[in-house]
Amino acid sequence: MTGASARPGAGPDWRPAWLPEINLKRREEIAAWLFLTPFLIFFAVFIGRAMFAAVQMSFYDWHALRPSRPFVSFENYEELLRDDVFWFALKNTIVFTAMTVAGTTVVALAAALAVTQPVRQANFFRVLLYMPSLFSVGAVGLIWVWLLNSQFGVINYGLSFFGIRPVNWLGDPALVLPALSLTTIWWAFGFPMLIFIAGLQGIPEHLYEAARIDGANGRQLFFNITLPLLRPTILFVTVTGVIGHFQVYGQPFIMTNGGPGRSSYTVIFYFYHTAWASFRMGYGAAVAVALAVIMAVVTVVQFLVISRRVEY
Amino acid sequence: MKKLLTFVILLALLLPLAVTAQDAEPTPDVAMLGEGELNISYWNGLSGSDGVTMNEMLATFVVDNPDISVTSEIIPWNTLYAKLQAAFVAGNPPDLILMHASEVPQYASYGVVKDLGYLYESGGGWFPDEDVSAITYAGMQWEGTIYGIPLDNHGRGLWINIDHFEAAGLDPNMDQPTTFEGWVELFQQLTLDANGNNPTSDDFDVDNVVQWAYGVGNWPLADFLTLLIQHGGSMVSEDGSTITINSEAGIKALSQYHDLVYEYQVSPPAAGFDTWGAFAAGQLAVIPTGTWFRNFASTLDVNGQAWTTVQFGESPSTWFGIHTFLIPDSLEGDTLAAVERLLQWMSDSENQVYWAGSGQVPALLSAQAVLDPENYPSNIVMGQSFTDYGFLDFKSTVTQELYAALDPELDAVLNGLKSVEDALNDGAARMQAILDRAE
Numbered sequence A: 001m002t003g004a005s006a007r008p009g010a011g012p013d014w015r016p017a018w019l020p021e022i023n024l025k026r027r028e029e030i031a032a033w034l035f036l037t038p039f040l041i042f043f044a045v046f047i048g049r050a051m052f053a054a055v056q057m058s059f060y061d062w063h064a065l066r067p068s069r070p071f072v073s074f075e076n077y078e079e080l081l082r083d084d085v086f087w088f089a090l091k092n093t094i095v096f097t098a099m100t101v102a103g104t105t106v107v108a109l110a111a112a113l114a115v116t117q118p119v120r121q122a123n124f125f126r127v128l129l130y131m132p133s134l135f136s137v138g139a140v141g142l143i144w145v146w147l148l149n150s151q152f153g154v155i156n157y158g159l160s161f162f163g164i165r166p167v168n169w170l171g172d173p174a175l176v177l178p179a180l181s182l183t184t185i186w187w188a189f190g191f192p193m194l195i196f197i198a199g200l201q202g203i204p205e206h207l208y209e210a211a212r213i214d215g216a217n218g219r220q221l222f223f224n225i226t227l228p229l230l231r232p233t234i235l236f237v238t239v240t241g242v243i244g245h246f247q248v249y250g251q252p253f254i255m256t257n258g259g260p261g262r263s264s265y266t267v268i269f270y271f272y273h274t275a276w277a278s279f280r281m282g283y284g285a286a287v288a289v290a291l292a293v294i295m296a297v298v299t300v301v302q303f304l305v306i307s308r309r310v311e312y
Numbered sequence B: 001m002k003k004l005l006t007f008v009i010l011l012a013l014l015l016p017l018a019v020t021a022q023d024a025e026p027t028p029d030v031a032m033l034g035e036g037e038l039n040i041s042y043w044n045g046l047s048g049s050d051g052v053t054m055n056e057m058l059a060t061f062v063v064d065n066p067d068i069s070v071t072s073e074i075i076p077w078n079t080l081y082a083k084l085q086a087a088f089v090a091g092n093p094p095d096l097i098l099m100h101a102s103e104v105p106q107y108a109s110y111g112v113v114k115d116l117g118y119l120y121e122s123g124g125g126w127f128p129d130e131d132v133s134a135i136t137y138a139g140m141q142w143e144g145t146i147y148g149i150p151l152d153n154h155g156r157g158l159w160i161n162i163d164h165f166e167a168a169g170l171d172p173n174m175d176q177p178t179t180f181e182g183w184v185e186l187f188q189q190l191t192l193d194a195n196g197n198n199p200t201s202d203d204f205d206v207d208n209v210v211q212w213a214y215g216v217g218n219w220p221l222a223d224f225l226t227l228l229i230q231h232g233g234s235m236v237s238e239d240g241s242t243i244t245i246n247s248e249a250g251i252k253a254l255s256q257y258h259d260l261v262y263e264y265q266v267s268p269p270a271a272g273f274d275t276w277g278a279f280a281a282g283q284l285a286v287i288p289t290g291t292w293f294r295n296f297a298s299t300l301d302v303n304g305q306a307w308t309t310v311q312f313g314e315s316p317s318t319w320f321g322i323h324t325f326l327i328p329d330s331l332e333g334d335t336l337a338a339v340e341r342l343l344q345w346m347s348d349s350e351n352q353v354y355w356a357g358s359g360q361v362p363a364l365l366s367a368q369a370v371l372d373p374e375n376y377p378s379n380i381v382m383g384q385s386f387t388d389y390g391f392l393d394f395k396s397t398v399t400q401e402l403y404a405a406l407d408p409e410l411d412a413v414l415n416g417l418k419s420v421e422d423a424l425n426d427g428a429a430r431m432q433a434i435l436d437r438a439e
Helices: A002-006 A024-057 A074-083 A084-115 A122-134 A137-147 A154-160 A175-188 A188-202 A205-213 A218-229 A230-246 A251-254 A265-278 A282-306 B002-020 B049-064 B076-089 B103-110 B134-139 B162-167 B182-190 B222-231 B248-262 B275-280 B291-298 B333-346 B349-358 B366-369 B378-391 B399-414 B422-439
Strands: B031-033 B038-044 B068-074 B097-100 B152-161 B209-211 B288-291 B302-306 B318-321 B323-326
Touching: A002 B103, A024 A282, A024 B333, A074 A282, A074 B399, A084 A122, A084 A175, A084 A188, A084 A230, A084 A265, A084 A282, A122 A188, A122 B182, A137 A154, A137 A175, A137 A251, A137 B103, A175 A188, A175 A230, A175 A251, A188 A230, A218 A230, A251 A265, A265 A282, A265 B049, A265 B076, A265 B399, B031 B049, B038 B049, B038 B076, B038 B333, B049 B068, B049 B333, B049 B349, B068 B333, B076 B097, B097 B103, B097 B333, B103 B323, B152 B162, B152 B222, B152 B378, B222 B248, B222 B318, B222 B399, B248 B399, B248 B422, B275 B288, B288 B291, B291 B349, B291 B378, B302 B378, B318 B378, B323 B378, B333 B349, B349 B366, B366 B378, B399 B422
Parallel strands: B038 B068, B038 B097
Antiparallel strands: B031 B068, B097 B323, B152 B288, B152 B302, B152 B318
């Protein structure tokens, strides 16, 4: 039949004589590469090249506007090892990331569980809860600076009804990272909530039915079915969360400028100051490369620890 | 529980409203002024009310010069310097840049800005060398070459709440104290807790203060440098090779600032205290601020008056800076000629007086001399202090980097996180490393 033989793949007739015969597996591989090519080109030009340039730059005393850029070998990295501000910023970054990833995961999971209940207007609540994620970090930072303001803030005003004296949220070194983390959780839990909703919808309903028939209560359903089957989702949420929150910059920049003292310095905040305020691009690149290496190590460790118990 | 729930719900509802709340008439970030074919792209960091005045002046300029249009971009200072770096690297800088004189050495050392000596009368041009103070003139130069045209002098001073003074039985027109002890005594009378006690009373409740006398957190860096010089110290040794902030003078200067918070309890710790907001709300009697506060003060429901900066040391001194026009070295031809016309127009005495409406002190002495005391009291009071005993930033290619190393140390002291000695020693070590690297 003409129609059948004209369809690609339906018969040998469509292939020009010069094209060698390709088996199905090979054809799928070629198709996959073709689909990947646009991204790979984009990655190579805009990300891979930039990464290579950053690594290269980190071996030079590179000031953007200074004509001479002497090669300094590992001097920038040696300085980094001795730089107590970098290590302090790294400690702050780790603390912030741990608090924020834990908080975001818990809040996002709780929100996902709430909006997947059979309630009316569930979609409205999904949109409402996702809304903060649509704001820019600038808007979020400014809102929360005012909310947390120790003199005029709404939060302290609310607390005053309970006899609590004004809390210096952003001025107390013990509270500043938790305050920034709280801000970030409010801002960022929307996306992981969507991931958790998808994860929850993927859990077969018959497992719950069987467990209920066996007399399981809600708590047992959650800890013995929901949570174990969400492990791949939790792995994804925490890995992407760690990668994202390790690069925190906008919140300390807008809300505290790194203060009080250096209490809210983060690595990227320090990188910005080094590279863009002090014009030390070479040293800034070393800071960025070091952070990338640390993030890669943390991600691998996360995969090893969490994925051990994940069933896909 | 019900109260808490109501509060949480209200908070959640208010958040999106806060996002949509916008200033009705913000300063335009990008203003296209005029329709002339010759376009000048002009970047500045005048993000406060001074930006409004600048755009008003530019609008007048393009009316006077219909063949020229100006695209004025207002970018917050920190971002401006980062963007400039990228713009110069890309070979696409703006045609005209307004920056601080403290940045002149850095950009001049990179060779990216034009030698403007030819615009000065001494070089055959029109800018009157003799009509600016010697310190302003020096601020335009780096290694003997003139790179800038000064727009103004802007610097530190105080604003006082007259009603607070009068309520405390103090004359707002009194002679300002000239000793640390005198200022402390004044501040103690102006600090009140909720029960009306001041810090000299045994019943004073520091956790329940309704009116602070002073706010150390406004700009600790400029204030520390001011006090350092008042005590005979300096940030860097005379030969420019050694950081000296941890000298006896430095320790005394920072200790005094620290003691205002932790010994005399006349100022709150620096972080988390909004000095502008507190002054506006009548919770702060004396705000250390600057010339730029003028127009903001005029919008407040506060009976205010400008004073010169505090004197805690043996001799008066006060920090000031200069907004300075620079032209990229690559600019040539008709656009360069248009920029020169704009600079000449800005440097006209009459237009310099108009610029005083921004709160800043005109760079030209002839313009300063004709300022009307009725309309420009703060410009005159503070401007005179800059001329009499003002100092500029240390001149080097790494000044901003030095400040970036010192600033968090000062902040740590004023928030009780570090001792004065530790902070100054740590800061000095970091700054010395920067200075050594720059040599």
